[in-house]
Amino acid sequence: MNRKCPGGYRGRFAPSPTGPLHFGSLVAAVGSYLDAKSQSGEWLLRIEDVDTPRNAPGAAAAILRTLENFGFEWDGPVLWQSQRLKAYAAALDHLRESGLAYPCACSRKEIADSATHPAIDGGLAYPGTCRAGLPPGRAARAWRLRVQDEETAFTDRLQGRQAQRLARDVGDFVLRRADGLFAYQLAVVVDDAWQGVTDIVRGADLLLSTPRQIGLQSCLGYPPPRYAHLPVATNAAGEKLSKQTRAPALDERRAAAELVRALSFLGQKPPPELALEQPAAVWLWARRHWDFAAVPRQPFIGLAACPPPSPHPPPTAFAHSR
Numbered sequence: 291m292n293r294k295c296p297g298g299y300r301g302r303f304a305p306s307p308t309g310p311l312h313f314g315s316l317v318a319a320v321g322s323y324l325d326a327k328s329q330s331g332e333w334l335l336r337i338e339d340v341d342t343p344r345n346a347p348g349a350a351a352a353i354l355r356t357l358e359n360f361g362f363e364w365d366g367p368v369l370w371q372s373q374r375l376k377a378y379a380a381a382l383d384h385l386r387e388s389g390l391a392y393p394c395a396c397s398r399k400e401i402a403d404s405a406t407h408p409a410i411d412g413g414l415a416y417p418g419t420c421r422a423g424l425p426p427g428r429a430a431r432a433w434r435l436r437v438q439d440e441e442t443a444f445t446d447r448l449q450g451r452q453a454q455r456l457a458r459d460v461g462d463f464v465l466r467r468a469d470g471l472f473a474y475q476l477a478v479v480v481d482d483a484w485q486g487v488t489d490i491v492r493g494a495d496l497l498l499s500t501p502r503q504i505g506l507q508s509c510l511g512y513p514p515p516r517y518a519h520l521p522v523a524t525n526a527a528g529e530k531l532s533k534q535t536r537a538p539a540l541d542e543r544r545a546a547a548e549l550v551r552a553l554s555f556l557g558q559k560p561p562p563e564l565a566l567e568q569p570a571a572v573w574l575w576a577r578r579h580w581d582f583a584a585v586p587r588q589p590f591i592g593l594a595a596c597p598p599p600s601p602h603p604p605p606t607a608f609a610h611s612r
């Protein structure tokens with residue numbers, strides 16, 4: 291894998307194999323794919339299977355098959371996080387040697403008892419109990435990043451300027467968990483840098499994680515990529531589509547129709563009759579007409595506003611309110 295992509299665009303799609311792809315994952319795949327292709331960029335595929343207890347048997351193979359049947363073409367071999375543990379360990383070693391990572395003995399209950407305020411994305415901000423060293427007689431359970439008490443900011447191509455004070459909004463966050471697994475935040479940052487990813491286009495449900503990733507990039511000396519956080523599809527209850535909210539799996543027999551629906555969700559105006567064609571016809575249209583400026587800028591959009599295309603499509607394409 292080339293670590294550098296001089297002057298070029300390199301994007302990626304990075305699903306977790308916790309279940310089959312659903313409409314929400316398709317929106318992220320379509321958005322990242324077309325943003326890359328419209329800039330003559332590469333589009334990489336990474337399977338984020340580092341959180342092994344959450345992996346569903348057969349899900350990774352099903353995801354690859356679905357992407358193929360929907361007509362996605364990725365560049366280079368698929369990267370599997372489960373085969374990258376040495377790289378994550380090396381990054382953690384580097385942070386330890388620089389004094390930026392420290393061991394933490396706290397149990398979940400101890401943190402719950404000592405935390406003073408919630409973290410910005412749920413859970414509790416770590417109160418820093420082990421920051422100055424492990425309490426006497428206690429053993430390390432997890433490893434945490436020592437975050438700086440300063441603003442971490444970036445400008446998202448869709449969501450605008452974002453800023454957090456990691457020390458207040460998250461606290462020193464976990465790099466290696468008590469169960470020995472590397473944390474998502476570390477794995478994603480190490481892989482994006484190693485793969486030379488220049489542009490991260492993904493769902494806005496990850497917007498609040500981004501300052502943590504930028505903080506880690508800075509600690510590890512990696513160049514920051516550009517970010518665009520796409521609107522996330524929510525169900526009638528306002529929940530993000532996911533395995534937990536029982537989002538239905540994508541139907542490969544209706545691939546063209548689902549692609550048309552994803553394009554409409556992303557503010558594009560595909561001719562509705564494309565839903566009756568093969569996926570290749572949808573891609574031909576989409577690669578010619580992709581308009582990033584038309585992508586809605588709100589982080590969440592109810593799916594009810596973008597129903598599945600009917601076999602007899604309405605005469606006018608759905609248009610988003612902005």
Ligand SMILES: [Zn+2]
Binds near residue numbers: 394418420
């Ligand atoms: Zn601790």
